[in-house]
Amino acid sequence: MRWPVLARRDRVLRGGQPLAFGVGLVVALVVGVFLLVGSGHDPLRVYARMFDASLGDPRAWSVTLNRAVPLGLAGLAVAVAGSMGLWNIGAEGQIMAGAIGAAWVARIGGGWPGPVLVTAMLAAAVVGGGLLALGPAIARARIGVNEIITTLMLNEVAIRLVQWLIHGRWKDPGSHNFPLAPMLPDNGRLPTLFERAHVGVVLAGIVIALFGLAVSRTAWGYELRVAGSSGATARYAGISLKRKILTVLVLSGGVAGFAGGVELSGNADRITEGLSNGFGFAGIIVAALALMRPSGVAAVALLFGAVQIGGQSIQTMGVSSSVSTILQALILFGAIAAGVLGRYRIQMVAGETVETPSAGAES
Amino acid sequence: MTEASFIGLLEATVSFGALLYLAALGEMITEKAGILNLGVEGMMAIGAVTGFVVALQTGNPWVALVAAIAAGALIGLLHGLFTVVLGAEQVVSGLSLTILGIGLAAYIGKGSVGQPAGAELVPVDWGPLSDIPWVGPVLFQQSPLVYMAVLAGLAAWFVLGRTRLGLAVRAAGESAPTADAAGHSVAGLRLGAVATGGALAGASGAYLTLSITPQWAEGVVAGRGWIAVALVIFGAWRPGRVALGALLFGLTLALKTRLQTFGVDFSPILLSMLPYLLTVGVLVAISIRSRNRPSPAPAALGIAYRREER
Numbered sequence: 001m002r003w004p005v006l007a008r009r010d011r012v013l014r015g016g017q018p019l020a021f022g023v024g025l026v027v028a029l030v031v032g033v034f035l036l037v038g039s040g041h042d043p044l045r046v047y048a049r050m051f052d053a054s055l056g057d058p059r060a061w062s063v064t065l066n067r068a069v070p071l072g073l074a075g076l077a078v079a080v081a082g083s084m085g086l087w088n089i090g091a092e093g094q095i096m097a098g099a100i101g102a103a104w105v106a107r108i109g110g111g112w113p114g115p116v117l118v119t120a121m122l123a124a125a126v127v128g129g130g131l132l133a134l135g136p137a138i139a140r141a142r143i144g145v146n147e148i149i150t151t152l153m154l155n156e157v158a159i160r161l162v163q164w165l166i167h168g169r170w171k172d173p174g175s176h177n178f179p180l181a182p183m184l185p186d187n188g189r190l191p192t193l194f195e196r197a198h199v200g201v202v203l204a205g206i207v208i209a210l211f212g213l214a215v216s217r218t219a220w221g222y223e224l225r226v227a228g229s230s231g232a233t234a235r236y237a238g239i240s241l242k243r244k245i246l247t248v249l250v251l252s253g254g255v256a257g258f259a260g261g262v263e264l265s266g267n268a269d270r271i272t273e274g275l276s277n278g279f280g281f282a283g284i285i286v287a288a289l290a291l292m293r294p295s296g297v298a299a300v301a302l303l304f305g306a307v308q309i310g311g312q313s314i315q316t317m318g319v320s321s322s323v324s325t326i327l328q329a330l331i332l333f334g335a336i337a338a339g340v341l342g343r344y345r346i347q348m349v350a351g352e353t354v355e356t357p358s359a360g361a362e363s
Numbered sequence: 364m365t366e367a368s369f370i371g372l373l374e375a376t377v378s379f380g381a382l383l384y385l386a387a388l389g390e391m392i393t394e395k396a397g398i399l400n401l402g403v404e405g406m407m408a409i410g411a412v413t414g415f416v417v418a419l420q421t422g423n424p425w426v427a428l429v430a431a432i433a434a435g436a437l438i439g440l441l442h443g444l445f446t447v448v449l450g451a452e453q454v455v456s457g458l459s460l461t462i463l464g465i466g467l468a469a470y471i472g473k474g475s476v477g478q479p480a481g482a483e484l485v486p487v488d489w490g491p492l493s494d495i496p497w498v499g500p501v502l503f504q505q506s507p508l509v510y511m512a513v514l515a516g517l518a519a520w521f522v523l524g525r526t527r528l529g530l531a532v533r534a535a536g537e538s539a540p541t542a543d544a545a546g547h548s549v550a551g552l553r554l555g556a557v558a559t560g561g562a563l564a565g566a567s568g569a570y571l572t573l574s575i576t577p578q579w580a581e582g583v584v585a586g587r588g589w590i591a592v593a594l595v596i597f598g599a600w601r602p603g604r605v606a607l608g609a610l611l612f613g614l615t616l617a618l619k620t621r622l623q624t625f626g627v628d629f630s631p632i633l634l635s636m637l638p639y640l641l642t643v644g645v646l647v648a649i650s651i652r653s654r655n656r657p658s659p660a661p662a663a664l665g666i667a668y669r670r671e672e673r
Binding site: 006035039087089135144146149150152156160163164167168281284320322324325326328329330332336337 | 592
C-alpha cells in the first residue's frame with residue numbers, strides 16, 4: 001500500500017505568507033460560492049454587496065476600521081505572547097475585563113472632563129485585562145501551569161462576571177427590569193475621526209506600531225524571540241525566563257483589555273455581555289495569519305474587519321450573517337494548507353506492514 | 364425544598380452529566396493520542412444542528428442521531444487533516460474549527476429556527492426498574508443517550524486501558540517516535556482518535572436537540588464544549604474520574620435554573636463560573652504535585668509528528 005507523506009522542499013516556494021493568505025482568501029470565497037448557491041443566492045451579488053458595505057466608500061471604510069480595532073488589538077495581544085511561544089487564548093475574557101474596568105471608571109467619573117475620563121477609562125481597561133491575565137501568568141511562570149487552558153477557562157469567568165454585574169449591581173434602574181447597564185456618559189466616549197470612525201483607530205495603530213518596533217528592534221524584543229525559540233539558549237544568555245513569561249502574559253492581557261476599553265468607549269452605548277463578540281477568538285486567527293508578527297496584524301485585522309462588516313450587510317438580502325463567520329475560518333484553513341504546501345511537497349511512499357492486528361485495523 | 368424538586372435536580376444532574384461526559388470522553392480519547400482539539404464547541408454545534416435537521420426531514424430520531432455522529436466525526440477529521448497530516452498548530456486549528464462549526468451550524472439551521480422538532484429520543488422504559496421511587500426517575504427514565512454515555516465510558520476504559528489498540532493510542536500520545544518505531548501508524552491512530560472525538564461530540568450535540576431542548580437555536584451549545592475541554596483536565600485523563608467530574612459539573616448546570624426554587628440566595632451566574640474556576644484549581648494542583656511525580660497529561664499532547672524529522 002502507498003501512503004501520501006509530506007516531504008520538505010529543497011527550496012521554500014516564493015511569495016511567503018501574503019501568498020498563503022491570498023490562497024486562503026480564494027479558497028474561502030470559492031467554498032462560499034457553493035454555500036450561497038446551495039441556499040439559493042447569487043454569489044456575485046452577495047460578494048459585491050459585502051465589498052460595497054465594507055470598502056466601497058469612506059463611510060464603509062470608517063465602519064470597517066472601527067471593527068478592525070478590536071480585531072487588531074486582540075491579534076496583537078495573541079502575537080505578543082506568541083512571539084515568546086506562549087498562547088494567550090484568553091483575549092476574549094480580557095477584552096471583557098478591560099471593558100469592566102473602563103465601565104467602572106465611567107460610573108464614578110461622570111462629572112470629569114472628557115479627555116480625563118476617557119484616558120482614565122482606557123488605563124483602567126489595560127489594568128483590567130492585565131489583572132485577568134495575571135493569574136495564568138504567575139501560574140505559568142512560577143509552577144509551569146499550561147497557560148492555554150487557564151486563559152481559556154477565564155474567558156467564561158469574565159463573561160459571567162459581566163452578566164453578574166449587569167443583572168445586579170450595575171443594572172440600570174430605568175431599564176424596566178431588563179438586565180442592562182446604564183448608558184455611558186457622553187464625556188466617556190472617544191471623539192470621532194471621520195464618518196463613523198473613532199479616534200481608537202489611531203490609538204490602535206500607534207499601539208500596534210509600538211509593539212511591532214519593540215519586538216523587532218529592541219533588546220527586550222530580541223530576548224523575547226530568543227526565549228520563544230529556545231528556553232535553554234535564553235537561560236545560557238542570562239535571560240530570566242520567569243520574569244519574561246510574567247511580563248509578556250500580563251502585557252498581552254493588558255493589550256486585550258485596552259481593546260475592550262476602546263470598543264466600549266468608541267463603539268458601544270453601554271457594557272453588555274456581547275461586547276466582545278468573539279473578537280478574542282478571531283484575534284487568535286488574525287495573529288496566526290500574521291505569523292505572530294505584530295507588523296502583519298494590522299493588515300490581517302483590516303481584512304477580517306471588512307469580512308465581518310460585509311457579512312453583517314448581507315443580512316438584508318436574506319443571507320445568514322454566519323457566512324462571514326464561515327469565511328473567516330476558511331481563510332485560515334486555506335492559508336495554513338497553502339503555507340504547509342509551500343514548505344513541503346506531497347510524496348507517495350510505500351507503507352510499512354503493521355505487526356499488531358488490533359492496531360492494523362486502525363491504520 | 365420538596366421531594367419532587369430534589370428528584371428533578373438529581374435527574375437533571377445525570378442528564379447534563381451525560382451530555383458533558385459524551386463530549387469530554389471524546390476529547391479525552393483525542394488527547395490520549397496526543398492531539399488537543401479545542402473545536403469541541405463547534406463539533407457539538409454541528410452535531411446539534413445535524414440531529415435536528417435530519418429529524419425534521421426523516422422523522423426518525425435514530426437516523427438523526429447517526430447522522431449527527433457521522434457529521435461530528437467528519438468535521439473532527441478536518442482538525443485531523445490539518446494537525447495530523449499537515450502538522451498545523453493544534454490550538455489555532457481547533458479554535459478555527461469552533462468558529463467554523465458554529466458558523467456552519469447557524470447557516471445550516473437558519474430555516475429551522477423556531478420549528479417544532481421532527482422527532483425526539485424518548486426516555487427508555489426499564490419496566491419495574493423505572494417505577495422504583497427516587498432511583499427510577501433519576502437513573503431509569505433517562506434518554507437513551509445517557510445509557511450510551513455510560514457504555515461509551517466503559518468502552519473507552521476497556522479499550523484504552525486493556526487492549527493493544529489502546530496501548531498503541533496511548534503510545535502515540537506519550538511519544539510518537541516510539542509508537543512509530545514499534546510499528547504503529549501514528550497518523551492512523553491519531554486520525555482515528557480525532558474522528559472518535561468528533562463522533563462523540565456530535566452525539567453530545569444531538570443530545571441537546573433531540574432530547575434536552577428539542578428545538579434549534581443559534582448558540583444552543585452555550586459554552587458546554589468548553590466545559591467538556593475542562594473536564595478532561597479535571598478528570599486527569601481517566602474515564603472514571605472524568606465521569607465523576609461530569610456529574611459534578613452537571614450538578615452546577617442543573618442547579619443554575621433551580622437555585623431560586625430551593626430558596627438559596629446565591630447568584631446562579633456566579634455558580635456557573637464554578638466549573639471553570641475548579642478546573643484552573645485542579646490544573647494548578649496537578650502542576651504542583653507533578654514536581655515529584657509524572658503529570659497525568661499525555662507527554663506528546665499538542666506536538667505534531669513528522670516522520671522524516673524523527
